Each structure stands twice: as C-alpha cells, then as structure tokens.
Amino acid sequence: MMGSISDASLTILILASASYGLKAAGPLALGGDRQPPPVVQRLALLLPVPLLAAMVVSATVISAGTWSFDARLVGLAAAAVALWRKMPFVVVVIAAAAATAATRAVL
Numbered sequence: 001m002m003g004s005i006s007d008a009s010l011t012i013l014i015l016a017s018a019s020y021g022l023k024a025a026g027p028l029a030l031g032g033d034r035q036p037p038p039v040v041q042r043l044a045l046l047l048p049v050p051l052l053a054a055m056v057v058s059a060t061v062i063s064a065g066t067w068s069f070d071a072r073l074v075g076l077a078a079a080a081v082a083l084w085r086k087m088p089f090v091v092v093v094i095a096a097a098a099a100t101a102a103t104r105a106v107l
Contacts (some may be wrong), residue, residue, distance in 0.1 A: 057076070058077075060076045068102075070107075071101075071104045074102075075096040078094075079092050081095075082095040
C-alpha cells in the first residue's frame, strides 16, 4: 500500500512539470534559430526579481492565511538593509537571522 502524497508535494510536482513543459515548448514553438522579440527578452530578464521579492514578502508576512507581523519582518528588513549596503550574501543571511533572533528574544 502506497502512502498518500501531500498537497504541497503534489503542487511542487505539478509546477515543476509545467515549468519544464514551458521550457521545452519555447524552442519547439520558435524553431531552431529564431529568437523572441527584444521586448519579450527584456521582460523575461526583468520578471524573476520582482516575482522572487513578492514570494519572500508574502512568505514573511502571511501565516496560516492571515497577516502576521512578527520577528520575521524585522529579519527581512535587516536583510534588505544589508543588501542595500551591498554586503556579501553570507553577511545578509547572518544579519537577518541575528535580527530575527534578537527580536524574538526581546518579545
């Protein structure tokens, strides 16, 4: 008897399959040498950054389907400041973790 698959795992499998399908469909639809129009190329380069930022913010401030402003938001703010100051990635992660831990210790 096989165990049931969780909703999260099923969602990840579906999204991964769709992503690979779209990646495969591009060259098939455009042919071998054809490139997408310049506008589409610029858009494809610009989209990942705001999408990733939106995912990070929503994962930080939404908990159990409701808004939740807690220590995670302080950690996100610390990471944003470290990124703005062009700190190395390791420093960004440590700053976020330290700010979150300090806020949780105080609250």
